[in-house]
Amino acid sequence: MKILGLDVGTKTIGVAVSDALGWTAQGITTIYWQEDDIQSADAELKKIIEEHEVGKAIIGLPKNMNGTIGERGEASMRFAEHFEETFQIPVVLWDERLSTIAAERVLLEADLSRKKRKKVIDKMAAVMILQGYLNQK
Numbered sequence: 001m002k003i004l005g006l007d008v009g010t011k012t013i014g015v016a017v018s019d020a021l022g023w024t025a026q027g028i029t030t031i032y033w034q035e036d037d038i039q040s041a042d043a044e045l046k047k048i049i050e051e052h053e054v055g056k057a058i059i060g061l062p063k064n065m066n067g068t069i070g071e072r073g074e075a076s077m078r079f080a081e082h083f084e085e086t087f088q089i090p091v092v093l094w095d096e097r098l099s100t101i102a103a104e105r106v107l108l109e110a111d112l113s114r115k116k117r118k119k120v121i122d123k124m125a126a127v128m129i130l131q132g133y134l135n136q137k
Contacts, residue, residue: 001055004048004089005130007096007122008059008079010035013045014122016130017052022137025130027123028052035075038082049087057089060096060129096129 005025007014013031018024028048033041048054059080062072069077077093084091 002052003130003134004052004054004057005126005133006057006059006083007125007129008076009122010075012122013041014124014126015045015048016123016126017048017054018130018134022134025127025134027127030122038079039086042086045083046087049089054089057083057087057091058094058130058133059083059091060125061093062096092133094129094133096125096132 001022002020003018003022005016005018011032011034013033015028015031016025017028019026029044031041031044057080059076061076061080062070064070064073080091080093083089
């Protein structure tokens with residue numbers, strides 16, 4: 001069973017998937033969506049779920065630094081509920097504090113230009129979220 005990792009933003013969803021053994025996370029794509037139309041990413045997600053035979057999803061839960069849930073965290077929780085109901089796949093919400101910052105640091109160390117970083121930052125954040133979950137297992 002493969003595990004899907006999602007970094008849900010207001011305009012994009014970074015997507016990563018684990019290997020079959022659940023050891024490593026690989027970035028797949030970035031989906032452009034409209035947050036006010038929660039179903040706008042469903043078709044692309046369905047294709048990815050079927051293609052990779054996904055059995056579980058890890059969705060980043062952005063918490064405030066003091067551990068409280070803010071507006072973005074509530075939006076991620078709504079998306080997770082929609083995802084679970086739509087695809088009938090169990091979801092784990094994973095504390096993603098600093099995942100985007102860590103992803104940015106990795107991309108800077110790889111000496112990617114700002115333009116290239118912008119294209120892959122969400123996918124890399126999804127990798128960080130999923131790999132964090134896999135490492136904890």
